[in-house]
Amino acid sequence: MYKLLKTSGRAKRGEFHTPHGVIQTPVFMNVGTLAAIKGAVSTEDLEKLKCQVELSNTYHLHLRPGDKVIKQLGGLHKFMVWDKPILTDSGGFQVFSLSSLRKIKEEGVYFNSHIDGRKLFIGPEESMQIQSNLASTIAMAFDECSPALADRTYVQNSVERTTRWLFRCKEEMNRLNALDDTINKKQMLFGINQGAIYDDIRIEHAKRISELDLDGYAVGGLAVGESHAEMYHILEETVPYLPQNKPTYLMGVGTPENILESVERGIDFFDCVLPARNGRHAHVYTNKGKLNLMNAKYELDDTPIDDTCNCPVCKRYSRAYIRHLFKAKEMLAMRLCVMHNLYFFNTMMEEIRLALDEERFESYKKAKLDGFNAEK
């Protein structure tokens, strides 16, 4: 159940009530595709990093260790020892990112496993079954994320198929939630809007899926090659046609700048691999912009990553030390940077919520963006 607490223009401040607790929105979900945040960050760490929701992946967990294994072990929450909300992505993005290994048909998608090459099939029903076995808090609909540059006819056909798949997802999820041996009988389902950069297709699709009364709605297929301006434009055009009394989730986005711009356009759920991946690659986010700690200029820098940050890493370690750890290929380097970055993103969301509560989002956003550009 989503409770809209406050609005500022299109920006929404809300609370999303789930069987695993309340999510304060806007929220950034921390991506742990394989039931782990890459970079040796544990769920115990996540509790210290202000993480509200962890995200995992249907396709990847289906392959390894197998959703049935996780079900036998009591579901994903018990398996990775995390009692707060978990959102599972449906595998739809893998249809896109593993495109050389798949064939899309009406019934679903034929894949070759990226691990051993064996043939697999995932359709809407299979995706719901896998996510039900994982027993995540929120399941995502099985969609096709069409490339940003795909031609109109392709996108039109793809979106129509994604709509038909959504109906099948909903039906299957209802069926699964009613079964006796289902671990999470209140598993929620979010639909996904597609349509690449075609306003009218996006809008038509948004209207269509809004009729379904799902638990939340996502905007997918953005940040996949189009410009920022195009992405913001799509949000401006599309979000108003998605239910205001439900969470609106912008999938896979983004940079701190993207998040601020998107909150302003009505988004309240985000997820992105950037803080984890960039952290592993020595890129850290600060209130004065992004740093690459591998750069020679940090060799003798004994200040923290961000001297205004209260994360466990900034309170203790210096840039010079972390740079050394990267140079020495110590895995602690990645762990520290991923932890800092997640804390940075989660803290920024906290600040956004506070700013919305106090009706000063606009000035907060401007100051934040000015800060990011300070050292450029």
Added chain:
RNA sequence: GGUUGGGUUCCCGAGUGGCCAAAGGGGGCAGACUGUAAAUCUGUUGCGAUAGCUUCGAAGGUCCGAAUCCUUCCCCAACCA
């Protein structure tokens, strides 16, 4: 003392007459990364803006042309005494 094999750009190492400022690693420097097949990938790495200049242990020499051939010397390694 003798024999053999070696000394190549920051390091390791390929190169045995022109296509060599010199393969390939490593290291260094920098960049990318947006529902994670990513602890990954890319660029660059003698000086100089270009012409060009300097470089393959050292010094001489042969040749139109030498990291590559010859002479002497200096070092290193293994073995023999």
